[in-house]
Amino acid sequence: MPKVKIDGVEIEVPAGITVLQACELAGVEIPRFCYHERLSIAGNCRMCLVEVKPGPPKPQASCALPVADKQEIFTKTPVVQKARNGVMEFLLINHPLDCPICDQGGECDLQDQAMAYGFDRSRYHENKRAVPDKELGPLVKTSMNRCIHCTRCIRFATEVAGVEELGATGRGESMEVTTYVEHALSTELAGNLVDLCPVGALTSKPYAFEARSWELTKTESIDVLDGLGSNIRIDTRGAQVMRVLPRLNDDVNEEWISDKTRHAIDGLRHQRLDRPYVRKAGKLIEATWDEAFGAITTKLKGMDGAKIAAIAGDQCDAESMVALKDLMTALGSPNIDCRQDGAKLDGPRGSYIFNAGVHGIDSADAILLIGSNPRTESPVLNARIRKRYLHGRCAIASIGPVADLTYPVERLGAGPATLRELTDGKLGFFEKLKAAKNPLIIVGMGAVAREDGAAVLAMARELAEKLNAVREDWNGFAVLHTTAARVGGLDLGLVPGEGGRDVAGILAGCEKGEIGAVYLLAADEIDTKRLGKAFVIYQGHHGDAGAHRADVILPGAAYTEKPGTYVNTEGRVQLGRRAGYPPGDAREDWAILRALSERLGKTLSYDTLAQVRSRLVSVNKVFAAIDQQVPGAWGPFGKAGTTTDAAFVSAVANFYMTCPISRASRTMADCMASRAHLMAAE
């Protein structure tokens, strides 16, 4: 390992890193604009100049200079300071002085660094250059006069998002960052461009002129709009969620989040359920909690447990799900399910989580996608697969939907028949998987949420075992969930008990009149027409499909309004925190169930959040391991059987609208329209 001296302090650093990274290890801050840890090195902003000995007698860009043994680096000499001052003065020549009206103000790299390196007046008396603004779609607002040509956005679009649509045209003073032919960016990760831009050239369109960064309350939480459980920061002003930003977590989302995670939040302001309702004479009438509970009690008192059913939704926190499960057990009902889409997942933990972990993608050397389109199901995870592809020597193949995943994929076939052939070793790709040290088999919901799902799952397990993909040091069997609540629900056992009905059974029972009452815990993705004459209790936060059919509505809290535990697709238990309070009379979900249980005479045994959480741990001890990925047990699962010829279809047809929140979001509707326009143009 090379030994270098930074500002007179000797430090040993790993070989192959740059001088800038070495300085960071030594705790010396280097100003920069174009350099970014997760992008390729451009070296064009020149802000990171340092003096290096031995070397030419002039300052050097530290971001693009490899460290060498016995190097002496000086970051605070007058030469360095003067050079950086000069760079800053040049950057500010064409940068408008519009900080007071710029959305980046207060969190702007240029503003911050100008405090340290800026000159207190301008020596430039010519006109500043004027650059036309660009149209990049409904999420990214441009103000190109402010652009300092760091090219971070170009590199992000090209490398991480995998859409080569941004570039720099012209040269010298005429250089512009643009798409040249004006069109919206066709990526699900566009919002990250705004985070990357070190100045105010790219800002958030939905958030334009909404708030200043310093007046926002920041809450670290977890995203529930897809199964990845991205780590987010929720910025609120008063009760209103103003924006969502990514938090760093190398094991989950690195520092990216999808556009839905970031921008569906305006859906939290519309269509909200803010008071209880009771249906009287066919119409939903506003009611008090007491009346709503009264209506439920009258209906459920004396009803046979077998006639009561419960379905948990896709964004429920573990606390409310355990309360629902306990309540149903107390009422004597085995009819409970958390798999609205009918996914045939109920085996040991290893059968329903992304065992390899998201970070495991980095070490996979052959990847097979079964019935999944990760680009729509989890764009950030898809970017991770793309990162693996860019790293090289990784064969990727797919059985299922045809889609542009931003990296080349060998398409083996459409349905279970192809999977059978592959498992039997009849396809060439089998050899590639066999030769791989760490084969990764990603099973999407499109493969298991179907009639023959159990048989498909059994085949996937057979394949994994044949490939020796499940070992002590590597478990390449990975289920990619599309919903945030699913793994938690399975961990808590929200599947039909002895003689119980699953979602399909419940709906069939409703139609036949065998089910008298259904409790929908924020479950909106079922065909509510099939609920027949059953008495429907809907507890949730949005007036979506479930609420429209409900006989009693109990207003709950959305994910930003309650502390909640969520388990992501890789089985990582994460804590979401409350960023604001639910509107009107709405309450935290587990508390609603607890209050209702008392009225039903089946009081649940917990009164505080801490008690609910210890109940979670007593149900399944994985809930004690916060932020850790607990490996899943392996065992027989799935059910060998005949499969149909039907092709696998991705579980997420429309990325922008998958849940009540995103369906209520105008920004998501704009994104959909923009994408449709783009598709039509092609």
Place this chain on the structure above:
Amino acid sequence: MAMITADPKDVPQVASFTFTPEYMAKVQELIAHYPPGRQASAVIGVLDLAQRQQGWLPRVAMNEVARILDMAPIRVYEIATFYTMFQLKPKGKYLLQVCTTTPCWLRGSEAVMKACQHAADGEIFSVQEVECLGGCVNAPVVQINDDFYEDLDEASMNKVLDAFRRGETPKPGPQVDRQTSAPEGGLTTLKGE
């Protein structure tokens, strides 16, 4: 000269572009200069061929180049807008590139420029001011398509332009009695055996 940094709207719409078989052969020959998988390295040459075939570079031609070289179109746009010798707007049959850098200017490029501007009609002649063409010993210099016309003044410039207008191709090089950059009126030294 203003640089083009966005898809120009004020140009004739060209519906499609394909290389003719002769040009396609040249394209293939250029691509063969580079190792397999590195065909994108041929982009500047291929763009030049497209420009020679079409007279200028409409967007469809850049898209076709991107398709042939398996590049993202934006990468081709970047290159075409970077180099000033790519013409993103239609030009006349003869492109007059008048050098106005110091040596040419001192030797009277202003008058030459005036003559060119007078002739420029956008169909036969288009005129462009360029930086040093590297022919300072023969200043003032004008590049007309691929050839240099040197040692010009207003009168000889008009003569050259008239010849082009008549459909002739005047002899490139010095327009005075001079062999390349040798002295005017014949040799002055080393005349003996």
